Amino acid sequence: MRHTISVLVANKFGVLSRVSGLFSGRGFNIDSLTVAETQDPSVSRMTIVTRGDEQIIEQITKQLNKLVDVIKVSDLTGVNFIDRELVLIKVQATAENRAELLGIVDIFRCKVVDVSSRSYTLEATGDAGKIQAVIEILRPLGIKELVRTGKVAIGRDGRTG
Amino acid sequence: MKKSGAEILIESLVREKVKDIFGYPGGVVLDIFDRLFDSNIRLIFVRHEQGGVHAADGYARASGKPGVALVTSGPGATNTVTGIATAYMDSIPLVVLTGQVPTGMIGNDAFQEADIIGITRPCTKHSYLVRDVKDLARTIKEAFYVATTGRPGPVVIDLPKDMLQSRTEPHYPEKAHIPSYNPTYKGHIKQIRRAASMIAKAERPVILIGGGVIASNAAAEVQKLATHTQTPVASTLMGLGGFPGTHPLFLGMLGMHGTYRANMAVSDTDLIVALGARFDDRVTGKLDEFAPGAKILQVDIDPTSISKNVHAHLPVVGDVKNVLRDLLPHLKEIKTGWKSRHTPWLNQIREWQETYPLAYKQGKREIKPQFVIEKINEITGGDCIISTEVGQNQMWAAQYFKYTKPRTLLTSGGLGTMGYGFPAAIGAQVAFPDKLVIDIAGDGSIQMNIQEMMTAVQYRLPVKIAILNNQFLGMVRQWQQLFYNKRYSSTCLTCSPDFVKLAEAYGAVGLRATKPHEVVPTLEKAFSLPHPVLMDFRVSREENVYPMVPAGASIKNMLLA
Numbered sequence: 102m103r104h105t106i107s108v109l110v111a112n113k114f115g116v117l118s119r120v121s122g123l124f125s126g127r128g129f130n131i132d133s134l135t136v137a138e139t140q141d142p143s144v145s146r147m148t149i150v151t152r153g154d155e156q157i158i159e160q161i162t163k164q165l166n167k168l169v170d171v172i173k174v175s176d177l178t179g180v181n182f183i184d185r186e187l188v189l190i191k192v193q194a195t196a197e198n199r200a201e202l203l204g205i206v207d208i209f210r211c212k213v214v215d216v217s218s219r220s221y222t223l224e225a226t227g228d229a230g231k232i233q234a235v236i237e238i239l240r241p242l243g244i245k246e247l248v249r250t251g252k253v254a255i256g257r258d259g260r261t262g
Numbered sequence: 263m264k265k266s267g268a269e270i271l272i273e274s275l276v277r278e279k280v281k282d283i284f285g286y287p288g289g290v291v292l293d294i295f296d297r298l299f300d301s302n303i304r305l306i307f308v309r310h311e312q313g314g315v316h317a318a319d320g321y322a323r324a325s326g327k328p329g330v331a332l333v334t335s336g337p338g339a340t341n342t343v344t345g346i347a348t349a350y351m352d353s354i355p356l357v358v359l360t361g362q363v364p365t366g367m368i369g370n371d372a373f374q375e376a377d378i379i380g381i382t383r384p385c386t387k388h389s390y391l392v393r394d395v396k397d398l399a400r401t402i403k404e405a406f407y408v409a410t411t412g413r414p415g416p417v418v419i420d421l422p423k424d425m426l427q428s429r430t431e432p433h434y435p436e437k438a439h440i441p442s443y444n445p446t447y448k449g450h451i452k453q454i455r456r457a458a459s460m461i462a463k464a465e466r467p468v469i470l471i472g473g474g475v476i477a478s479n480a481a482a483e484v485q486k487l488a489t490h491t492q493t494p495v496a497s498t499l500m501g502l503g504g505f506p507g508t509h510p511l512f513l514g515m516l517g518m519h520g521t522y523r524a525n526m527a528v529s530d531t532d533l534i535v536a537l538g539a540r541f542d543d544r545v546t547g548k549l550d551e552f553a554p555g556a557k558i559l560q561v562d563i564d565p566t567s568i569s570k571n572v573h574a575h576l577p578v579v580g581d582v583k584n585v586l587r588d589l590l591p592h593l594k595e596i597k598t599g600w601k602s603r604h605t606p607w608l609n610q611i612r613e614w615q616e617t618y619p620l621a622y623k624q625g626k627r628e629i630k631p632q633f634v635i636e637k638i639n640e641i642t643g644g645d646c647i648i649s650t651e652v653g654q655n656q657m658w659a660a661q662y663f664k665y666t667k668p669r670t671l672l673t674s675g676g677l678g679t680m681g682y683g684f685p686a687a688i689g690a691q692v693a694f695p696d697k698l699v700i701d702i703a704g705d706g707s708i709q710m711n712i713q714e715m716m717t718a719v720q721y722r723l724p725v726k727i728a729i730l731n732n733q734f735l736g737m738v739r740q741w742q743q744l745f746y747n748k749r750y751s752s753t754c755l756t757c758s759p760d761f762v763k764l765a766e767a768y769g770a771v772g773l774r775a776t777k778p779h780e781v782v783p784t785l786e787k788a789f790s791l792p793h794p795v796l797m798d799f800r801v802s803r804e805e806n807v808y809p810m811v812p813a814g815a816s817i818k819n820m821l822l823a
C-alpha cells in the first residue's frame with residue numbers, strides 16, 4: 102500500500118543523502134520525495150511517498166526516526182491531510198488538436214504557461230487523482246515531455262506533525 | 263586566546279577524558295600529530311588503519327568507554343571502513359577522526375581525497391564534516407554524545423586540513439544539545455506492568471540476552487531476573503558474558519552453532535524475554551519455524567530492532583538495565599512459587615542437556631581445537647579477556663569458554679570480520695594493561711591483521727594469540743564438506759608462513775604445540791611471559807563445529823556430529 106510520510110529534519114549538511122541512502126540501503130521504495138525549508142530555515146520538511154506492507158512501513162518510520170538529524174516522522178496515510186502535486190506537461194500542438202487541448206485546460210483548470218509553434222506547456226496542480234486524470238486525458242494528444250514535483254502534503258488542523 | 267583547530271581538537275578530546283588514541287599519520291593530519299606529540303593523550307601508533315579501528319573497538323568493548331581512532335584522508339580513511347562497519351553492526355561506541363583535504367579542494371578529486379562521509383554513511387550512527395573551525399568543539403562534544411548514548415555506534419568526524427590550521431577563540435560546550443536526538447532510556451510503565459504479568463503467566467519461559475545487556479551494563483539485573491523467576495537464560499554470541507556461563511540456569515548460546523538445549527528450549531518455550539537481542543538470522547534460523555509457540559516480550563533501546571524480524575507481542579523500548587530495574591519490583595510482588603512452577607520445564611531442559619551435551623573426543627595423537635579452549639578456560643579460571651577471529655575458532659570460543667563476566671568476550675558478531683580479534687586484543691590490553699588478553703585465532707584470520715604484531719611489541723602489550731591452526735579456512739571448509747561435496751576450493755592453507763618464526767621476526771615470542779600433552783605447558787608458558795606470545799596449535803585438520811543448523815533451516819534441525 103502507498104503511504105505518504107512527512108519528515109521534519111534539521112537542515113544539516115548531508116541530511117537528504119542520509120534519508121535517501123536509508124531507503125536505497127534497506128531496499129525501501131521511494132515513489133516520490135520532495136524537500137524544502139519550512140517557515141523555520143533551520144528545519145526542512147520532506148514528503149516521501151513510499152510503498153510497503155505494514156511491517157515495512159513501520160520499519161521505514163522507525164529507521165527514519167533513528168537518524169540523528171530527523172526531528173519528527175508522521176505517516177499521513179489514514180489521517181486527514183491535503184496533498185498537492187504540480188506537473189508541467191509539454192503537449193504537441195497541431196491545428197487539429199488545439200481546440201481540444203484548450204478545452205481540457207479549461208475543464209481541469211490547468212494553465213498554459215508557454216506556447217510555441219509546435220507545443221503548449223501546461224501547468225496543472227492537484228491531488229494525485231487529478232494529476233493522473235490530466236495526464237491520461239492528454240496522453241492521446243501527444244505528450245512530449247512531463248515534469249512532476251512529487252507530492253507535498255499537509256495535515257488538516259495542524260496535524261502534519 | 264585564539265587556538266588552532268588542532269589544539270581545540272586535542273583539548274576537546276581531553277575534556278572527553280580520552281586517554282588513548284589508535285592512529286596512523288599522513289599529510290592532512292600532521293597538525294594533529296604534532297599537537298599530540300606533547301599532549302597527555304597516548305597515541306598508539308598502529309601499523310594499519312583497519313587495525314587501528316579494531317583496536318579502538320576492542321578498547322571500547324572491554325572498557326565500556328568510547329574508542330578513538332585517528333587517520334589521514336583518502337587511503338587512510340578508506341582503510342577504516344571495515345573497522346567502522348564491524349563496530350556499527352555490533353553497536354560499539356567509536357569516534358573515528360579522519361583527515362580531509364582542505365575545504366576549498368573538496369570535490370575536486372584532490373590528492374588523497376575520498377568522500378569518507380559518503381562512503382561510511384550506511385555504517386555509521388552519524389557523521390560530521392567540519393566546515394567551520396568555530397563548530398569544531400561542539401562537533402566533538404556531539405560526536406561523543408551520539409556514539410555513547412542510545413544504541414551506541416561509530417561516529418566519523420571528517421576534518422579538512424584548513425580546519426585544523428585556522429584559529430578561533432574556542433568555546434567548549436558542557437553538554438551536547440541535539441534537539442532531534444532523544445533516545446528512550448526508561449521503559450513505558452504500563453508496558454513494564456504487562457511484562458510482569460506476561461512473565462508470571464508463562465510456564466516454559468526463556469530469557470534471551472543479546473549485546474544490549476552488555477552495552478547497558480545490565481548483567482546484575484539479568485541475574486536477578488533469572489534467579490528470582492527461575493528462568494533459564496540463552497544468549498546470542500554478543501550476549502555472552504551477560505550471564506555467568508557457569509550458572510545452572512545458563513543454556514549457552516543459541517542459533518546456528520547453539521547448544522542443543524538452548525535451541526530446543528527456544529523452540530519449545532511459551533515466552534521469550536528478549537533483552538537487547540535483535541533476532542539476527544544466525545539466531546533464528548528459518549523464521550517461520552522460530553519459536554512457534556512463543557510470545558515475544560522484547561526490550562530494546564532501539565525501536566527499529568523491535569519486530570524487525572520476529573513479531574514482538576509486547577515491546578518495551580528502553581535501556582535494558584533501566585527496564586529491568588523497574589520490572590523487578592513488580593515481579594517480586596507476584597506471589598507465585600516460581601521454582602515449583604518452572605521445575606518441569608527446568609527438568610525438561612536438563613534432559614536435553616544430558617541427551618546432547620557439547621562434546622568432542624580428545625585422543626592421544628591430535629590436538630582437538632575445543633581442547634585448547636577448555637584448557638585456556640581451566641588455566642585462567644575464566645579470568646581473562648578473550649577476543650576471537652571469525653570462523654570455527656570463534657564458534658568454539660563461544661561454546662567452550664565459560665564467560666562469567668560482561669566485556670570479557672570481544673568478537674565480531676554482526677559483520678563477522680576476520681582479522682578483528684588480534685587488533686581488538688591489543689585495544690583491550692591498552693585499556694587493561696594488567697589483564698590477561700587472549701586472541702583465539704584461526705590460521706586464516708590471523709594473517710589479515712598480523713602486522714599489528716609490531717604494535718604489540720612496540721608498546722610492550724603482552725597479548726597472547728592462540729592460533730587453532732587447522733591449515734584450512736576451517737569454517738568455509740566445513741560448509742564445503744557438508745554442502746559442496748568436499749570440494750575444497752580455495753580453503754586449503756597448507757601454504758602459510760611459519761608462525762613461530764613470524765612472531766620472532768617481529769620480536770615477539772613464538773611457541774608451537776603439535777601433541778595434546780604439549781597444550782597445557784604451552785599455554786602456561788605463554789601466560790607466564792610478560793611479552794606478546796603467538797602460540798601455533800596444530801589441531802585436527804577436519805574437525806567440525808557442532809551442533810550446526812544448516813543455513814535457512816529451523817534451529818530445531820541440528821546436525822549433531
Ligand SMILES: Cc1ncc(C[n+]2csc(CCOP(=O)(O)OP(=O)(O)O)c2C)c(N)n1
Nearest residue numbers: 653654655678680704705706707735736737
Ligand atoms: C574479511 C573476511 N573475509 C572472508 C570471510 C568469510 N569467512 C568466514 S569464516 C572463514 C574462514 C576462517 O578461517 P580461519 O581464520 O583459518 O579460521 P577457522 O574457521 O579455521 O577456525 C572465512 C574465509 C570473513 N568472515 N571475513
